[in-house]
Amino acid sequence: MTPETITPAKVAAPRPSHQKRRARAAETRAGYGFLTPWLIGFFLLTVGPMAASLYLSFTDYDLFGAPEFIGLENYRNLFDDPRFRQSVVVTVTYVVIGTPIKLAASLAVAMLLNAKRKGLGFYRSAFYAPSLIAASVSVAIVWKAMFIDDGIVDQVLSLFGIHLGGWVGNPDMTMPMFVLLAVWAFGAPMVIFLAGLKQVPQELYEAAEVDGAGKVRKFLSITLPMLSPVIFFNLLMETIGAFQIFGSAFIISGGTGGPAGSTLFYTLYLYIRGFTDFKMGYASAMAWLLVVVVGIITVIFFRTSRSWVHYAGESK
Known part of the structure; x- marks a missing residue:
């Protein structure tokens, strides 16, 4: 194959080095680390109460006793x-x-x-x-x-x-x-x-x-x-x-x-x-x-x- 017949599609993209992959993984872990407090608050203070209220909407619950499931009543x-x-x-x-x-x-x-x-x-x-x-x-x-x-x-x-x-x-x-x-x-x-x-x-x-x-x-x-x-x-x-x-x-x-x-x-x-x-x-x-x-x-x-x-x- 001559140099003239080489097209950009045939040129393999350079693979990231091992150091670059490690750096990206470290950045990803750091990002999730910074997001962790928000994620904990989101699931504990938003998703959790919403799921609990959805379940309680199908129960007879007076705040003092155990919820009693009553369906769509x-x-x-x-x-x-x-x-x-x-x-x-x-x-x-x-x-x-x-x-x-x-x-x-x-x-x-x-x-x-x-x-x-x-x-x-x-x-x-x-x-x-x-x-x-x-x-x-x-x-x-x-x-x-x-x-x-x-x-x-x-x-x-x-x-x-x-x-x-x-x-x-x-x-x-x-x-x-x-x-x-x-x-x-x-x-x-x-x-x-x-x-x-x-x-x-x-x-x-x-x-x-x-x-x-x-x-x-x-x-x-x-x-x-x-x-x-x-x-x-x-x-x-x-x-x-x-x-x-x-x-x-x-x-x-x-x-x-x-x-x-x-x-x-x-x-x-x-x-x-x-x-x-x-x-x-x-x-x-x-x-x-x-x-x-x-x-x-x-x-x-x-x-x-x-x-x-x-x-x-x-x-x-």
């Missing part, structure tokens, strides 16, 4: 429980109403903060700060004090001739109160929207302005399509988070879900069944049903996103 009892159905209605109402309003508010503020003005750093920090403490017990206590009878909100509204007698004890006003609390903590999605707005090419707005497009047309034809991946991310994360509301509902309602079950959110009822009624098997079934429902909603979001989420450089 807990899951069948869920749909015969009127309080369970009420908790589903309350939670879905909160998700459907609160999430869009929160995202709309966060996008509106993000657009205001995207303009070049003095003191933007201060305003961004001020608007983001509530999201850092929104889930704390202290905020829930303050929120409850603001909306009780003769609270500061009731006093301000009375100046305009509106007398609601407090929102906390009014079943018709508890949901607006929780929605306001959610909207007040719009800092996290606002920051993500602001980052997305920074990535929109200004040339698109300049071209649209030359064509005579107004602010509304530029928002609908440029801003929203370019922000669709960010909107999708925020919508998905905020929806999942809304299904998990617990702390504020527990504090404001006193852990009872009142008045008249208007604050009986799903996770709060799960807590009541597990740690008040000592029906941990029933509570575990509720938890896994929530996991399945959230998983289904996530799949639906991803499937439907193909028709309205547009990525830069994506070919049709």
